[in-house]
Amino acid sequence: MRTFMLCSLLAAVLIAPAQARVTRIVIDEVQPLPAAAGAGAIAYEQIAGRAFGELDPGLAGNAIIQDIALAKDADGKVRYVASFLLLKPMDAAQASGLLWHDVPNRGRNFPMAAAERLAGDVLLASAWQGDNSGGTAVRPTASVAGMHFLKLPVARGEGGAAITGAVFGRIVNRSGPNSQPLLVQSNPVPYRPVSLDTQAARLVSRGGETQAGEVLDEQQIPADQWAWARCDAANPFPGVPDATQVCLKAGFDARRLYQVVYTAADPYVLGIGFAAWRDVASFFKTARADDAGTPNPVAGRITHSIGRGISQSGNFLRGWLHLGFNRGETGGPVHDGLWPIIAGRRIALNFRWAQPDGVLELYQAGSEGPQWWSPASDALRGLPSAGILGRCEASRSCPKIIEHFGSAEVWALKLTPEWVGTDGKSDLPLPDSVRRYYIASSNHGGGVGGFDSSLPGVGLPSTGPACPGNNFGTGVLPANPVPHTETVNALRHHFRQWVMKGVAPPPSVYPTLAARAGEPTGSLGPAHKAGIGFPTLPGLRATVPEPDFIMPVHDYDWGPQFNALDGSGVPTLAPPRIKQVLPMFAPRVDADGNERGGVPVVLLDAPLGTYLGWNITAGGSRPFHQGQICNYVGGMLPFARTEAEREANKDPRPSLQQRYGDHDGYVDAVRRAAARATAAGFLLPDDAAALIDKARASAVLR
Numbered sequence: 293m294r295t296f297m298l299c300s301l302l303a304a305v306l307i308a309p310a311q312a313r314v315t316r317i318v319i320d321e322v323q324p325l326p327a328a329a330g331a332g333a334i335a336y337e338q339i340a341g342r343a344f345g346e347l348d349p350g351l352a353g354n355a356i357i358q359d360i361a362l363a364k365d366a367d368g369k370v371r372y373v374a375s376f377l378l379l380k381p382m383d384a385a386q387a388s389g390l391l392w393h394d395v396p397n398r399g400r401n402f403p404m405a406a407a408e409r410l411a412g413d414v415l416l417a418s419a420w421q422g423d424n425s426g427g428t429a430v431r432p433t434a435s436v437a438g439m440h441f442l443k444l445p446v447a448r449g450e451g452g453a454a455i456t457g458a459v460f461g462r463i464v465n466r467s468g469p470n471s472q473p474l475l476v477q478s479n480p481v482p483y484r485p486v487s488l489d490t491q492a493a494r495l496v497s498r499g500g501e502t503q504a505g506e507v508l509d510e511q512q513i514p515a516d517q518w519a520w521a522r523c524d525a526a527n528p529f530p531g532v533p534d535a536t537q538v539c540l541k542a543g544f545d546a547r548r549l550y551q552v553v554y555t556a557a558d559p560y561v562l563g564i565g566f567a568a569w570r571d572v573a574s575f576f577k578t579a580r581a582d583d584a585g586t587p588n589p590v591a592g593r594i595t596h597s598i599g600r601g602i603s604q605s606g607n608f609l610r611g612w613l614h615l616g617f618n619r620g621e622t623g624g625p626v627h628d629g630l631w632p633i634i635a636g637r638r639i640a641l642n643f644r645w646a647q648p649d650g651v652l653e654l655y656q657a658g659s660e661g662p663q664w665w666s667p668a669s670d671a672l673r674g675l676p677s678a679g680i681l682g683r684c685e686a687s688r689s690c691p692k693i694i695e696h697f698g699s700a701e702v703w704a705l706k707l708t709p710e711w712v713g714t715d716g717k718s719d720l721p722l723p724d725s726v727r728r729y730y731i732a733s734s735n736h737g738g739g740v741g742g743f744d745s746s747l748p749g750v751g752l753p754s755t756g757p758a759c760p761g762n763n764f765g766t767g768v769l770p771a772n773p774v775p776h777t778e779t780v781n782a783l784r785h786h787f788r789q790w791v792m793k794g795v796a797p798p799p800s801v802y803p804t805l806a807a808r809a810g811e812p813t814g815s816l817g818p819a820h821k822a823g824i825g826f827p828t829l830p831g832l833r834a835t836v837p838e839p840d841f842i843m844p845v846h847d848y849d850w851g852p853q854f855n856a857l858d859g860s861g862v863p864t865l866a867p868p869r870i871k872q873v874l875p876m877f878a879p880r881v882d883a884d885g886n887e888r889g890g891v892p893v894v895l896l897d898a899p900l901g902t903y904l905g906w907n908i909t910a911g912g913s914r915p916f917h918q919g920q921i922c923n924y925v926g927g928m929l930p931f932a933r934t935e936a937e938r939e940a941n942k943d944p945r946p947s948l949q950q951r952y953g954d955h956d957g958y959v960d961a962v963r964r965a966a967a968r969a970t971a972a973g974f975l976l977p978d979d980a981a982a983l984i985d986k987a988r989a990s991a992v993l994r
Contacts, residue, residue: 606635699905732890738776
């Protein structure tokens, strides 16, 4: 009898309609994927479509969404449409059971790794961002080459009245008489003014802004000297009325930043993106079919799942977990693992007038509340002890977590309070369910890799890279080539083993304030030249990095209706007031200027130069940030090839010849570095062999 009841229960689950209230899916496109390289490659297909979902605002897991009660349909439910992309083996029997659920970055898909296809994994990407109107439109399909979209409602007041509030937008590094759009990263500010009367807004220009938030030479522009309009040669000031652009009678000066504060209407209920991403995952992981009987293309084939996001998308995962969304509407965890990649903050999504496309310009939210996992004091900001895992621990829905970072996240993405709290007095403990890995001296997402990429005249570019962000500028130094690829390959392997077989990954490796065994000091210090022991090197100003060089965490006052602990509520101050700047830390460096405290990486253990997680912004046509940190791109200073060259440049670092002797000596150094990384679990054997081959074929000391 018991066996019969269990079988009946299993059958009921398998024939159950849609769960987590994805009520309907529409498959718009099915096409085969090009064959993957490698022996035993599995044939894959790509399915693009839309998921139609509904939310009950009364459920606790949904009620936390800001303004959800102001977005209800007549029946009391809240509805959305989310695009999805599913990559799966054509032969369902070849599916491994593991689902990777990716968070699109500003609507973009990430390619599926070859190792995942060889294993028979399933990849799902689904929409979460409802405001990035510059790169998406609500349309029927989302392909690998296309962009994801989320259609969601706006909040309305009593009787359907419009909700209004103060919003700000910024224009930087622009010049000339033509009008300019208000951008958040590369997408338009999603909120438009309720009136085109410039007397109802305030436009200022600024001669400078420091990392501490100090404003230099702010000047208000009179209302009759600008317009909400499109201006060009055919339409000079006051131009053609346009609520998305600003036109200046005197034109824009690239040496100045422009900021406008205005009243906007119709805020998107952006927090619905958290629930949509949750419910689409639950549907494809557990449902047999939707309410109309349309089958789930991977029904019964998923046993484990890992949510994954990179940069902005990783910040989404941290915010998603903090607000309790890994518990499905029907109870129980959604994902078994979460992998926030190069992401040390929480997404600024679940508050009214949010701008989640924002990166690191002044006044962008995302560092409010706990950035750490377990409860920790935040007396410096006057917040109660809390941690990201608080809600999932209470509901027993916490996943296993791997997070990894590079140096750029420290210097430009405000990472270190996650490690040492807001006061920076001690290292915060990590729970057993979290592994943290640091890839020292590396760029945001890693560089191009290889060995010739560090050699001037061979692979090292002579010009600096573009600084990511809203028209930010260009770096002085060539880009940092230190890769993340091989480390990520190893971490992917460990995460699969941890989630599917319970085999724990290597212990966490990251810089700390406390000294580890055999070290005289900790590997983390105050984020300036003296604090980290950075040497004076040719090609850099002698004082860099200065105390105000790093991008710090600002403690903002968004107004009394804003909940800083959860990053929710209604901000009423635009822009916010800066109450204080938090102390920032960075990894200490060796005599070459390369960081300590990270996982073993071959190019760092057999270095060809000084690899930096930061760069310096050049002037040129985009001078506003000149001399400041180049947002979150890294730089590189190669070693001299010979002792004569080193002495001529007054370079304190040993030359390549002194370090390695000749080409064979360098290949031996790479071989030893690869063995060390492999033994520690951060380099797969195939990748180790490939790196040694590349070193042997390189031009190093040829």
